[in-house]
Amino acid sequence: MCAAEKPRVTRLIGQSMPTLEAADKATGRVEYMGDLTVPNMTHAKIVRSPFAHARITSIDASAARALPGVVCVFTRDELLADDDMETLYGFVYRDVPVVATDKVRHEGDIVAVVVAETENIAEEAVELVDVDYEELPSVMSVDAALEDGAIHVHDDFFPIAPELRPRAGTNICHEAQISKGDIVQGFAEADFIYEDSYSAPPVQHCALDRHAVIVDYEGDEITVWTNCQSPFPLQREIKRIFNKDARVIVPYVGGGFGSKSRDRIEVVITGAAKLAKRPVRYIMTQEETFQTFIRPAYQSWIKTGVKKDGTIVARHHVFTVDVGAYAISGARSANNTLKVATGPYNIPNAVVDCYAVYTNKPPSAPYRGLPTTQHTMSYETQLDRIAKDLGIDRLELRRMNLAREGDIHLTGDWLRNAHTHECLDQVTEAIGWDKPLAPSADGKIVRGRGVASTIKYTLTPPREMSENSAEVALGEDGIFEARFGTVNMGQGSDTTMAQITGDALGVGLDLLRLVHSDTGLTPVDSSTTASRSTYHMGNALVDASDKLKEQILAAAAPMLEQSADKLTMGDEGVTVDGDPGNGLSFDEIVRRNGGPFAAMGECVVGGTWKAPDGKEYPIASTFWTFASCAAEVEVDTETGLVRLVSAAASATTGTAINPHSIETQLEGGVGQEMGPTLFEQMVWSDEGQLMNPTLMDYPLPTMQTMPHYEPRFVEHPFDGGPFGAKGMGEIGAVIVPGAVLNAVNDATGVMFHEVPLLPYKVLEALDSRAGSEA
Amino acid sequence: MRPFEYIKPSTVDEATSFLSQNAEDSLIMGGGTAAVVLLHLGVVRPRYVVDLGGIGALRETTMKGSLHLGALTSIRSLERDPAIAADYNLLSEAASQVANIRVRNAASVGGAVAYGEPQTDTPVALTALDATVEIAGASGARQIPIADFYRGPYETALEQGELVVGINVPKPAANSVGCHMKFTIGSPENKPVANASALIALDPSSGKIIAARVVMGAVGGTPVVAASAAGLVGETPNDDLFADIAAQAANETDPIEDLRGPVWYKRRIAKVLVERALKCALQKSQG
Structure with a gap:
């Protein structure tokens, strides 16, 4: 049972408290991967492919092995010679060789690992590994990969997840469709039909903490320290590949954003550690992160049928996602966003088609909201076009069509906690939508405002595959210990979990100790992704706390000669109701009990939901989060520079466990996504070489580019969430491009169908508009 | 970063005498903001890094x-x-x-x-x-x-x-005023698409421009000194004049296309920056 069944006293929930580890982080006491060392440790560097696509004709590592200080070199020869090492890995698509066997499929693909006594020696030895390649033609875009006669990135498909459907003889590694109503009928009923195409190029997450791993293969189990977001799936995958037990330990992580949600380096370094027979550490350079996981290129085509009054009656949305050379998670990510492609609107007839396509780019990974961001950009900017064309106010058109509580979504779900209108009202009020824009002094700076609304799902596997558990224990020292798999990557998860556990137990933070993300110490959890932890881990902790409390009260009852229902747990221990002086401290209870207490809790999801109408509805997403963003921009018509001047975002959060944390998560999402909206993009040459592989050439948002921000959120408890909470970690990012593009259109009359809004592209569009008006 | 030997001379003579033997194998480091990046990216792999920081x-x-x-x-x-x-x-x-x-x-x-x-x-x-x-x-x-x-x-x-x-x-002529403008994409700390410095001197009695110098950066292999700035001299400053000179100056540039923009765009930006720098200088001179 996930939900709390009886009313609870909340002391910690609802408080804006600073992150528990904030002071330790600010003063450098927190250890990240780069700070960790283990005795007798060696250092690895990776030999990477210079080509986007090539056949490896030979690898000669003898000179590298001969270099003093080199411990070993792990290549395909060692991989293929070891019968106790599987060749291919991957969680949802088993298409990644542990180390390249016959071909390399993207620039930076992993060809060999050099292990040495020092990083410098390893770096020197990398250059001594002599690899001969036969360069092959490459496909660097989805369009190229879908052409007749295009080369195939993979000859075979290896989907593991049951929902994935590749198309044989093509580069399509997954295709899927979702539909509702009758789209033919819907378009027949429409008075107007609009068709538009949109696109967004890849970007990189650029988390501050670079990917790193230490593997100790020796002993009874393999020990892996890594800053990944999904330690449990990784543990199982390592166990499968090496046929040996493994423990995965994740310290504090300095940002993931999805780039660490699936793993690329842990398995190959484990192979190297097996060969080295000593612990091996590998820390990726910033440049290598660009070759490891990226946000996929996205294209969409959307066709919308509307009535004269603005009612949307039909939508066809087709999108492609460039998963890169390996479909490690890209295919499933694309598939998941089918559920939200039509947005938070009530559209009776809709079809969405998804194609995930292999290319010779680096593998793709989720990026704070997956392609939901680009779906939102597509349908929200088209809505503004429709509003203008029909002469309907932009907000009014949205209000007419926004879904409400109880509307049936594309997936057949009965929408709950769907306070879409409230989000929109909050952000437009916050940004001063009705106030006049500052006048343009000399006509050179023009200003405008835009909004966007969205719907976001969370990872929702079939019930039998859901894994969300936690343990809470009371030890001899009278301190409660919460053990949970959620990775603390700066999102404030420890604090949120402490607030939930503390209130579930009825004790303050002083009596709580937290243990996070260690497969040897914390119960299984599927991943820290998809804004899922507050809901799923929060519920598991509530469940564990309830069970523990029951145990403790049952044990204390005979000690206090009272029935358990007359006892209360609090900071002082267990006391008798109405007689606060009569009680026992927690350590005393443990002592008299003859040992500590512990309870496991879980959060079961999936199945169906019984609506107020008495019918059962599917649960395609455990919860849905809705959000809106309003943005104000300035456009310099002489340079084409777009500046995000101010922004407001709001999301339906359920109960706000930590309001400050919610506000900063939303603001962080806005700040992060401003980069890919305005200036960030990865650019490759036709031959497949990345043209901007360093932070000198790849611009990132900084404090100097942050807009004025107005924090908002919509708080209505969500039935089923821990204390009524649901997730919202990603959604601040999702709503940015749509709002900004609409604001630029408002300012200039030019609607862009792609990001980023590079100044020269903006100026080009302004010129051509001026030309056509002249 | 590959290993190197760190040399820290304390006088200019010491530095130049070391470099007279080892210049080809040396990277000279001042503040280090460029040198360290070059070392990090492996653009250079010197045997010696000569840090001038010890030369008071x-x-x-x-x-x-x-x-x-x-x-x-x-x-x-x-x-x-x-x-x-x-x-x-x-x-x-x-x-x-x-x-x-x-x-x-x-x-x-x-x-x-x-x-x-x-x-x-x-x-x-x-x-x-x-x-x-x-x-x-x-x-x-x-x-x-x-x-x-x-x-x-x-x-x-x-x-x-x-x-x-x-x-x-050299000390600028009396009544000189200058202004520097730059244009970046994204954060202001990124490398600019273009930048420009304008320096003009005005005759206090006539208000006419008696000296002018315009230089543009990032739009050629070296700083581009605009010969067309001579057209400002003897003129009474006004917006049309500045726009005209800025357009001529932009034509003197020789930018390359890169991720910051195509050639036409960099010229446009050079023009805008020169025009803005001249206006800004004039505004400063007025007060």
Whole structure:
């Protein structure tokens, strides 16, 4: 049972408290991967492919092995010679060789690992590994990969997840469709039909903490320290590949954003550690992160049928996602966003088609909201076009069509906690939508405002595959210990979990100790992704706390000669109701009990939901989060520079466990996504070489580019969430491009169908508009 | 980063004498903001890194008629020194726009000049101010006008083993006012699409322009001195004149297409920046 069944006293929930580890982080006491060392440790560097696509004709590592200080070199020869090492890995698509066997499929693909006594020696030895390649033609875009006669990135498909459907003889590694109503009928009923195409190029997450791993293969189990977001799936995958037990330990992580949600380096370094027979550490350079996981290129085509009054009656949305050379998670990510492609609107007839396509780019990974961001950009900017064309106010058109509580979504779900209108009202009020824009002094700076609304799902596997558990224990020292798999990557998860556990137990933070993300110490959890932890881990902790409390009260009852229902747990221990002086401290209870207490809790999801109408509805997403963003921009018509001047975002959060944390998560999402909206993009040459592989050439948002921000959120408890909470970690990012593009259109009359809004592209569009008006 | 031997001379002679033997195997480091990046990216793999940071004489700044900057003068101090801000305002304004405070604290003016990177702000302003580069080598010292110092992107008049030891900036003519403008994509600390310095002197009685200098950066292999700025001299400043001269100046540029934009765009930006710099200078002169 996930939900709390009886009313609870909340002391910690609802408080804006600073992150528990904030002071330790600010003063450098927190250890990240780069700070960790283990005795007798060696250092690895990776030999990477210079080509986007090539056949490896030979690898000669003898000179590298001969270099003093080199411990070993792990290549395909060692991989293929070891019968106790599987060749291919991957969680949802088993298409990644542990180390390249016959071909390399993207620039930076992993060809060999050099292990040495020092990083410098390893770096020197990398250059001594002599690899001969036969360069092959490459496909660097989805369009190229879908052409007749295009080369195939993979000859075979290896989907593991049951929902994935590749198309044989093509580069399509997954295709899927979702539909509702009758789209033919819907378009027949429409008075107007609009068709538009949109696109967004890849970007990189650029988390501050670079990917790193230490593997100790020796002993009874393999020990892996890594800053990944999904330690449990990784543990199982390592166990499968090496046929040996493994423990995965994740310290504090300095940002993931999805780039660490699936793993690329842990398995190959484990192979190297097996060969080295000593612990091996590998820390990726910033440049290598660009070759490891990226946000996929996205294209969409959307066709919308509307009535004269603005009612949307039909939508066809087709999108492609460039998963890169390996479909490690890209295919499933694309598939998941089918559920939200039509947005938070009530559209009776809709079809969405998804194609995930292999290319010779680096593998793709989720990026704070997956392609939901680009779906939102597509349908929200088209809505503004429709509003203008029909002469309907932009907000009014949205209000007419926004879904409400109880509307049936594309997936057949009965929408709950769907306070879409409230989000929109909050952000437009916050940004001063009705106030006049500052006048343009000399006509050179023009200003405008835009909004966007969205719907976001969370990872929702079939019930039998859901894994969300936690343990809470009371030890001899009278301190409660919460053990949970959620990775603390700066999102404030420890604090949120402490607030939930503390209130579930009825004790303050002083009596709580937290243990996070260690497969040897914390119960299984599927991943820290998809804004899922507050809901799923929060519920598991509530469940564990309830069970523990029951145990403790049952044990204390005979000690206090009272029935358990007359006892209360609090900071002082267990006391008798109405007689606060009569009680026992927690350590005393443990002592008299003859040992500590512990309870496991879980959060079961999936199945169906019984609506107020008495019918059962599917649960395609455990919860849905809705959000809106309003943005104000300035456009310099002489340079084409777009500046995000101010922004407001709001999301339906359920109960706000930590309001400050919610506000900063939303603001962080806005700040992060401003980069890919305005200036960030990865650019490759036709031959497949990345043209901007360093932070000198790849611009990132900084404090100097942050807009004025107005924090908002919509708080209505969500039935089923821990204390009524649901997730919202990603959604601040999702709503940015749509709002900004609409604001630029408002300012200039030019609607862009792609990001980023590079100044020269903006100026080009302004010129051509001026030309056509002249 | 590959291993290297770290050399830290304490005098210019010591540095030049070491470099006379080892220049080819050495990377010269001033503030380190460029050198460390080059080392990190593996662009250079020197046997020696020669850190000039121990040469106290290179930190000396004097103002006697003209401004003498020791090569190790930080970009931040150009920005912060009230005397420089008063008499050499264009230079302190350009300095204030370099990267961010952390970089400006570390980066040196000599390094910025010697590196020859076409996008850097301070050489553009120094060129507008007709600065002279002071060079030392094992065979002696020499001085060279900064406009002649630059030969191409990352190419300068420095011979092997020579060092930039100082910059001499003549005091601008009376009633001179300057302005520096730059345009970046994304954060202001990114490398600019273009930048421009304008320096004009006005006759206080007639209000006419009696001297003008316009220099543009990032739109050619070296700072581009606009010959068309001569068209300002003798004229009464006005918006149309500035727009016309800016358009001519932009035509004198020779940008390359890169991720910051195509050639036509960089020229457009150069024009806008020159126009804005001239207007800004005029506005300052008025008060």
